[in-house]
Amino acid sequence: MLRLTTISRSFGDLRALDEVSFDVRPGRMTGFLGANGSGKTTAMRIILGVLAAHGGTVIWQGEPVTQGVRRRFGYMPEERGLYPKMKVAEQIAWFGRLHGLTPEAARANTDRLLEQLALTERAGDKLEALSLGNQQRVQIAAALVHDPVALILDEPFSGLDPIAVETVLAVLRDRAAAGVPVLFSSHQLAVVERLCDDVVIISNGSIAASGGRDELRARYGTARFELVVDTDAGWLRDLPGVRVIELDGPRALFEPAGHSQPGRQVLETALRRGEVRSFTPVVPTLDEIFKEAI
C-alpha cells in the first residue's frame, strides 16, 4: 500500500499542499479528483520524488519510500513527452532498462505491451511519426514496461480517443487486478466515476474527501428518490416531510425535508392514488459529491 501522511509543500508564499494524507490501496484504482491548480500534480511529483516535500512522509509497504523503491514505480507525468527521434520499441525498452530491467526482460516486456496496446506494427517507427493518440499509448507503455509495483498516472486519459481509453483502461485494470495500487488523477468526473474503486478529492491543497466510491456516495449523497406514476404527481408537494426537487407531470424527484424518512409514506400514498410505474433511490454522482465536498 502507498500512503501519504501529512505531506506539505509550498512554492514561495503559496501553500500548494497542506498536510495531505491518503492511501492508495493495492489492487484498486484510486481516482484523484481536483480542479486545476488544486495540488494533484504536486502531490504526484512528491510521491515520485521529483519534488521534495516540505513536511510529511510517503510510505510504501509500511516503510518510508526510498529512491530504490521509487525506481520501481511507474509514472506518467501530466506533461507528456518522450524522445521524438527514437524508435518506439527501442525507446520503451530503454526506459525499461533505466528502471533496472535486463536488456532481455526489457525487450520481452516491450513486445508484450506493444501487442496489448495494438502498436506492434509501429514498433520500428520513430515516435514523431505516430499520431498523437498513438504517442499517448507509447507513453503508457513507457510507464508500464518495468512491471511497476505502483502506478502514478497524471491525467492518463486526457487526449485519448474513446477506443484508446478502452485499450488503456484494459491494461490498467489488468495491473490493478494483479495487486498493483493505481493512482490516477483527472478533472473529468465521469471518467473517475466509471473507472475508480476509491476516490480522493483534493481542493486548494487539502484533502476534502477520500474513501471508497460507494462509501463516499453514501456519506455525501442525500437520499433522493425518483417516483413515476401514471397520472400527475403534483400531490407530492403537499405531503409533509418531503421536499420536491423536480416535478414533470407524472415524474417527480424528491428528498427528505429535515430528518424525516418519507420513502415508505410516499410509496403508500402513491399506490393508494393509482399505478406506480417506478420508485427508485437516486445515487448521487461524483459530480454532486465533488461539489459538496469542496
Next chain:
Amino acid sequence: MTVTTPGSREDTDREQGVPFVSATWLVAEREMTTFLRMKGFWIGLGVLVVGLFALAVLPSVFGGGQTSVAAAGPRAAEALAGAELDVRQVADAREAERLVRAEEVEAAVVPDATGESATGVRVVALTETPSDVVRALSTSPPVDLLEPADVSEGQRQVAIMVFALVFLLCGMGGAAIAQSTVTEKQTRVVEILVATVPVRALLAGKILGHSLLNLGQVVVLAVAAPIALNLGGHERLLSVIAPALGWFVPFLCLGFVLLAAMWAVAGALVSRQEDLGSSMSLAMLLVMGPYFGVMFFSDNATVLTVLSFVPFSSAVAMPVRLFIGQAQLWEPLVALGVLAATVVLIVLLASRVYSGSLLQTRGKVALSQAWARQD
C-alpha cells in the same frame, strides 16, 4: 522517507550505489547511439580527416616541391648546381623567357649581358621575385645555430593552427550536450527521467557519452595525423609533433569535460531550442577564447605561458608550448593537475545548477534561481 531536507534524496542515491553507475551508462549509451546515427556527425568527422590529409599531402601548403628553373648557358647551369631546384637546361635566353611567360617554369637564369651582375647571371621571373632562386644564387655567410629548431616557421604555424582548431571543434561539439538537454526539457521527457534516475546520473551520463564521442574523434585524428604526415613526407615534423600529440589527448579530454559541464548548464537554463543562443554565450566564449588566444599569441612566450596554466585555455596552450619546445616536463603535469581540480569543482557547481533548473520548463531560468532551488 522523511523529505524535510534537500540533501536527503542524495543520501538514498548513495545507498543504491550501483543504479547510479548503470543509469549513467544507459544515459551515455543513448546519447552516443543517437549521435552515431546522425549523418551530420559522420560528415563532420569525414571533413576533418580529409582536411587533415589535404593539409599534409598537398605540397603547396607546406611549401614543399621544388621550384622549376630554366637555365640558359653554362654559367647559369654552373651557378645553379647543387641548389635544391628543378633545373631545366635550355638553349638560350629567349627560349628561357618563353618558358617563363608560358608558366612552364617559375623562373629562368640567363647570362648577364650588362655586366651589372657579380655572378654573371640574371634571374627572370613573371611577377614576383623568386626568393628561393635568388637564395640559391647568392652566397650567404655560414650560420651557426646554437639551438636549431626542428621545424620550420611555416610548419610550426600549421601545427599550432591544427591544435587550436581541434580544440575549437571539440569544444563546439559540446554544444550537442546543451542541445540534448534542452530537447529533453522541451519534449518534457525530463520529468520521467528525473523520476527514474538521479539528476546527477543524467548529467554524468551526458558528459560521459559526449566525452567518449569526442575522444573517439580525437583518436581517429590522432591515428590519421601520423599517417597523413608520413604520406606527405613530413617524417621530421612527425617526430617533433608526436610527443605534443601524446600530451594533447589527456588535456583535450579533461578540457572537454570542463566545457561539457558548462554546455549542460547552458542547456538546462532554457526551455526551448530557440532560446539556447542566449544562454550559450559563456560556453562559446570559453571555447573561442583559448582558440583565438593561442592563435594570436603563439609568438608571445609570456602570454602563452599564462594561457597554458589557466584551466580553460591550458588544454590547447600547453600542448602548443610542448610542441614549440618551450615547456619543461613538470609544467604540463602541473597544468593537468590544475585542470583536473577545476573539472571537479565546475562539475559539482554545474550539477547543482543543472538540478535546480532542469524541471523549470517555462521560460528562462536565472542562474541565481537555479542555484537556490533544491528540489
